[in-house]
Amino acid sequence: MENRAKEVKEQGMTVKKSDDLSEWYNEVVVKAELADHSGAKGFMFIRPYGYAVWENIQGILDSKLKKLGHKNAYSPALIPERLLSKEAEHVKGFAPEAYVVTHAGSEKLAERYVLRPTSETIIYESYAKWIRSHRQLPLLWNFWNSVFRAEIKMTKLFLRTSEFLWQEGHTVHATEEDCDREVMLILDAYRDLIENYLAIPVVSGKKSEREKFAGALYTTTLEALMPDGRALQMGTSHNLGQNFSKAFSITFLDADKQRKHAWQASWGVSTRMIGALIMVHGDDKGLILPPRIAPVQIVIIPILFEKSKDAVLKKAKEMKKALESSFRVELDDREDYTPGWKFNEHELRGVPLRIEIGPKDIEKNQAVAVRRDTSEKIVLRENLMEKEIKKLLEEIQKGLYAKAKNFLEQNVKNASDLEEVSKHIGKRMVARVNWCGDGKCEEAVKEKAAATLRVIRFDETAGNSRCFCCGKKALHVAYFSKAY
Amino acid sequence: MENRAKEVKEQGMTVKKSDDLSEWYNEVVVKAELADHSGAKGFMFIRPYGYAVWENIQGILDSKLKKLGHKNAYSPALIPERLLSKEAEHVKGFAPEAYVVTHAGSEKLAERYVLRPTSETIIYESYAKWIRSHRQLPLLWNFWNSVFRAEIKMTKLFLRTSEFLWQEGHTVHATEEDCDREVMLILDAYRDLIENYLAIPVVSGKKSEREKFAGALYTTTLEALMPDGRALQMGTSHNLGQNFSKAFSITFLDADKQRKHAWQASWGVSTRMIGALIMVHGDDKGLILPPRIAPVQIVIIPILFEKSKDAVLKKAKEMKKALESSFRVELDDREDYTPGWKFNEHELRGVPLRIEIGPKDIEKNQAVAVRRDTSEKIVLRENLMEKEIKKLLEEIQKGLYAKAKNFLEQNVKNASDLEEVSKHIGKRMVARVNWCGDGKCEEAVKEKAAATLRVIRFDETAGNSRCFCCGKKALHVAYFSKAY
Numbered sequence: 001m002e003n004r005a006k007e008v009k010e011q012g013m014t015v016k017k018s019d020d021l022s023e024w025y026n027e028v029v030v031k032a033e034l035a036d037h038s039g040a041k042g043f044m045f046i047r048p049y050g051y052a053v054w055e056n057i058q059g060i061l062d063s064k065l066k067k068l069g070h071k072n073a074y075s076p077a078l079i080p081e082r083l084l085s086k087e088a089e090h091v092k093g094f095a096p097e098a099y100v101v102t103h104a105g106s107e108k109l110a111e112r113y114v115l116r117p118t119s120e121t122i123i124y125e126s127y128a129k130w131i132r133s134h135r136q137l138p139l140l141w142n143f144w145n146s147v148f149r150a151e152i153k154m155t156k157l158f159l160r161t162s163e164f165l166w167q168e169g170h171t172v173h174a175t176e177e178d179c180d181r182e183v184m185l186i187l188d189a190y191r192d193l194i195e196n197y198l199a200i201p202v203v204s205g206k207k208s209e210r211e212k213f214a215g216a217l218y219t220t221t222l223e224a225l226m227p228d229g230r231a232l233q234m235g236t237s238h239n240l241g242q243n244f245s246k247a248f249s250i251t252f253l254d255a256d257k258q259r260k261h262a263w264q265a266s267w268g269v270s271t272r273m274i275g276a277l278i279m280v281h282g283d284d285k286g287l288i289l290p291p292r293i294a295p296v297q298i299v300i301i302p303i304l305f306e307k308s309k310d311a312v313l314k315k316a317k318e319m320k321k322a323l324e325s326s327f328r329v330e331l332d333d334r335e336d337y338t339p340g341w342k343f344n345e346h347e348l349r350g351v352p353l354r355i356e357i358g359p360k361d362i363e364k365n366q367a368v369a370v371r372r373d374t375s376e377k378i379v380l381r382e383n384l385m386e387k388e389i390k391k392l393l394e395e396i397q398k399g400l401y402a403k404a405k406n407f408l409e410q411n412v413k414n415a416s417d418l419e420e421v422s423k424h425i426g427k428r429m430v431a432r433v434n435w436c437g438d439g440k441c442e443e444a445v446k447e448k449a450a451a452t453l454r455v456i457r458f459d460e461t462a463g464n465s466r467c468f469c470c471g472k473k474a475l476h477v478a479y480f481s482k483a484y
Numbered sequence: 485m486e487n488r489a490k491e492v493k494e495q496g497m498t499v500k501k502s503d504d505l506s507e508w509y510n511e512v513v514v515k516a517e518l519a520d521h522s523g524a525k526g527f528m529f530i531r532p533y534g535y536a537v538w539e540n541i542q543g544i545l546d547s548k549l550k551k552l553g554h555k556n557a558y559s560p561a562l563i564p565e566r567l568l569s570k571e572a573e574h575v576k577g578f579a580p581e582a583y584v585v586t587h588a589g590s591e592k593l594a595e596r597y598v599l600r601p602t603s604e605t606i607i608y609e610s611y612a613k614w615i616r617s618h619r620q621l622p623l624l625w626n627f628w629n630s631v632f633r634a635e636i637k638m639t640k641l642f643l644r645t646s647e648f649l650w651q652e653g654h655t656v657h658a659t660e661e662d663c664d665r666e667v668m669l670i671l672d673a674y675r676d677l678i679e680n681y682l683a684i685p686v687v688s689g690k691k692s693e694r695e696k697f698a699g700a701l702y703t704t705t706l707e708a709l710m711p712d713g714r715a716l717q718m719g720t721s722h723n724l725g726q727n728f729s730k731a732f733s734i735t736f737l738d739a740d741k742q743r744k745h746a747w748q749a750s751w752g753v754s755t756r757m758i759g760a761l762i763m764v765h766g767d768d769k770g771l772i773l774p775p776r777i778a779p780v781q782i783v784i785i786p787i788l789f790e791k792s793k794d795a796v797l798k799k800a801k802e803m804k805k806a807l808e809s810s811f812r813v814e815l816d817d818r819e820d821y822t823p824g825w826k827f828n829e830h831e832l833r834g835v836p837l838r839i840e841i842g843p844k845d846i847e848k849n850q851a852v853a854v855r856r857d858t859s860e861k862i863v864l865r866e867n868l869m870e871k872e873i874k875k876l877l878e879e880i881q882k883g884l885y886a887k888a889k890n891f892l893e894q895n896v897k898n899a900s901d902l903e904e905v906s907k908h909i910g911k912r913m914v915a916r917v918n919w920c921g922d923g924k925c926e927e928a929v930k931e932k933a934a935a936t937l938r939v940i941r942f943d944e945t946a947g948n949s950r951c952f953c954c955g956k957k958a959l960h961v962a963y964f965s966k967a968y
Contacts, residue, residue: 036610036613036614038559038560038606038609038610039560039563039564039567039606039609039610040560040562040563040564040597040606041564041594041595043560043561043562044560045557045558045559045560045607045610046557046558046559047557048555048556048557048625051555051556051557051558052555052556054558055556071532071535071536072532072535072536072539073529073530073531073532073535074529074530074535074538074630074649075522075529075530076522076523076524076527076528076529076647077527077561077599077630077632077647078524078527078583078632078646078647079523079524080523080524080525083523095589096589096590097588097589098588098589099562099585099587099588100585100586100587100588100589101583101584101585101599102584102586102587103583103584103586104581104582104583104584104634104636105579105580105581105582105584105634106580107634107636109636110525111525113524113583115561115585115599122522122523122524123529125522125523126520126522126523126529129520130520135820141532145630146558146561146629148561148562150588150589150591152588152591152593162562163560163561163562165558336619
């Protein structure tokens with residue numbers, strides 16, 4: 001029981017989300033024990049609770065990808081600098097923030113390496129060696145690993161660290177059509193993961209030429225909106241065209257006996273998604289996790305009094321046993337913490353549903369559930385408990401999505417000129433404009449409002465309208481905002 | 485159908501296992517498409533088939549560890565050099581082969597980093613920050629990642645590469661006893677994985693002072709024997725004592741209100757195990773995978789003739805569907821390859837069981853199974869197929885283990901003096917000796933026979949015997965051999 005008062009103060013939330021989103025975020029990540037800063041400046045230590053969220057994300061996505069015919073593999077973390085340089089745009093995009101390895105022990109290496117910022121180059125050199133025939137295509141490989149991009153100035157756990165975990169898919173196709181199809185198939189798999197599991201609505205579309213992946217033909221993206229009006233890129237899927245297959249000589253003998261350059265796609269989602277998860281759903285009490293992704297969906301807290309302790313503990317254990325085949329459930333039967341202390345802790349950790357069971361509940365064959373998202377109390381009848389919990393968890397899942405969706409819709413505003421774009425951005429909103437497609441008009445927004453073009457939606461057309469900036473014929477509907 | 489003859493020649497095995505184990509090994513790894521050399525010298529590219537073996541190993545071990553209460557986490561790949569240096573023995577052991585990072589892009593970093601050769605130091609610095617009370621102990625965390633140890637001179641896929649995949653467990657305990665218990669619990673979990681899934685018998689015991697992990701109090705190990713008489717260390721579990729907790733100030737307030745230094749264990753198994761798997765079970769036709777670990781347990785090959793093609797393909801598909809709820813099964817219905825070509829390919833890939841189905845089999849309501857390990861043909865009756873296959877796969881699993889166990893037993897020979905040790909080692913055997921425990925006698929073997937002390941078995945005592953080398957009272961039974 002040492003230092004209990006101090007412990008409560010240290011562990012509880014002290015910053016309100018609406019007062020200072022950035023400080024609130026830092027506090028949630030560290031106090032909910034999702035992650036922490038490590039002894040290596042700019043690098044994060046992902047703690048078990050945060051890693052369990054990542055394992056759930058991995059499990060869902062990995063099984064999706066395998067069902068679509070993808071296989072996992074592993075490529076080296078070190079890339080010879082000469083390989084990184086083979087695709088001109090690519091090296092320009094990644095070299096400045098790449099960690100350089102020149103020595104092993106005190107010996108100088110024969111060539112210079114970089115820690116992979118992304119693995120196109122080293123993977124494609126091997127692909128060139130292995131791929132010979134159209135019968136090997138499409139080749140659908142995925143890689144779970146970590147990547148390195150030096151973020152020395154401004155670290156933000158999950159969102160901006162020098163190393164993060166992700167998957168990178170690298171697929172090879174015989175035709176442009178098949179490659180296009182893959183790009184969209186993956187984007188949709190990502191959308192399903194993000195909207196239906198993480199409960200975060202996204203706007204899906206294309207990036208502009210200025211914002212596309214270094215070396216790609218085009219980039220598709222899923223953009224989410226954070227509470228401060230800044231967009232967060234949740235996942236991207238690129239058609240690389242034949243840019244890399246030409247740089248790395250990836251060719252195949254087609255059915256028509258012609259040797260051809262392959263078409264390639266690459267795509268990825270990362271632990272940044274966890275950053276979005278925290279920001280979108282959390283509140284002043286801490287984290288709120290959507291049930292489908294929560295490492296612990298239900299925490300059972302026995303209300304212990306001296307006289308009835310044994311009976312209540314017994315009941316709580318039975319309840320855990322009955323529920324754990326259907327749910328991820330934890331029993332918090334620590335005796336040196338009060339129920340109130342436990343309530344705070346599990347609220348901070350974002351457990352979607354708390355179940356309290358005390359002596360009076362046992363008498364009435366019931367338990368009391370408390371929703372993390374609404375604080376609503378619901379009496380659960382013992383004989384219907386599993387069914388009622390299932391329903392509650394689904395309601396929480398849907399409720400979190402609906403709330404976030406509503407926020408997104410409320411915070412996208414049409415703008416008809418540069419002035420209006422700037423005004424919306426200033427009010428922490430996303431500006432929706434008709435755009436001619438010229439990078440100069442895009443640049444004008446950056447100069448005026450420090451915002452970038454986040455996405456051009458697939459399902460909208462500019463009709464007969466004029467560009468918000470130059471007044472020429474508009475070709476696209478574009479979304480501008482600040483971004484993480 | 486291009487280049488078919490060339491393809492067969494390139495894909496088939498050309499080296500016999502008994503002629504040149506090392507060349508045979510290289511050929512199996514590359515031609516079975518388990519792994520290959522990459523564009524980064526000394527680094528391997530693990531291809532999907534090899535990675536699927538690793539995923540199976542991960543799945544088995546991860547669920548074992550979680551059942552024992554362990555949780556996964558992630559710590560950075562870069563370790564500040566100042567941290568690596570904190571434990572004196574540890575830095576001596578690892579610094580010489582550590583990759584050094586000094587720059588990001590063209591900017592010099594504020595301090596020097598090494599790529600983790602193992603993560604004790606950076607993890608324990610964080611543990612020191614987080615651990616305060618006995619109520620947090622034991623802390624049972626595990627980390628799946630890759631580690632880096634420069635192997636620039638002699639690369640051997642899976643066995644000796646500059647980066648390999650592994651898990652490293654890092655647990656913290658209140659008492660020495662609890663730490664001892666963890667060390668043995670893990671060693672036994674590893675033994676179960678290796679013997680009962682990989683079908684590789686091991687000798688389990690302790691390492692000598694000279695061979696223990698750099699910084700440990702003691703190291704326990706599982707040693708397997710390869711066909712060339714060299715031992716391969718399959719997994720290790722270390723009691724680190726309080727060496728690191730003192731270097732990193734990991735202390736906790738115990739129930740008795742005293743602040744104490746924690747006890748720590750660390751333990752790991754790696755993709756090296758896949759190297760052992762290949763060497764122990766394979767034959768002149770290529771790989772042989774134990775069913776419990778094989779990515780594909782059964783391959784169905786339809787025997788296609790023009791007239792009956794549709795009926796046979798239909799039957800083969802039905803069979804796949806019927807079997808895939810119980811087994812990992814693949815249907816090879818490619819029409820531009822002959823059955824014979826497919827037989828060779830799947831034998832090379834080590835698929836434990838092949839099922840052939842042709843028009844005559846359909847008439848007789850049967851199929852023909854061929855065991856990869858013995859080449860035995862077994863007629864499977866359609867109505868009993870699932871049961872018979874289950875039995876066959878179990879027999880293969882047990883048969884592979886029994887064969888390897890027999891080889892191990894046949895190749896351990898008692899030796900009563902240094903001369904005899906040297907003679908056994910020269911004949912590619914393991915020498916079993918009574919030993920006084922003095923490092924000088926250990927060193928004598930190294931000088932005379934270029935062999936090292938691999939393991940001191942837990943379950944053997946030297947009784948009243950004398951040391952094989954110096955003639956003093958023997959304290960241990962020790963096993964000497966060459967090693968990978």
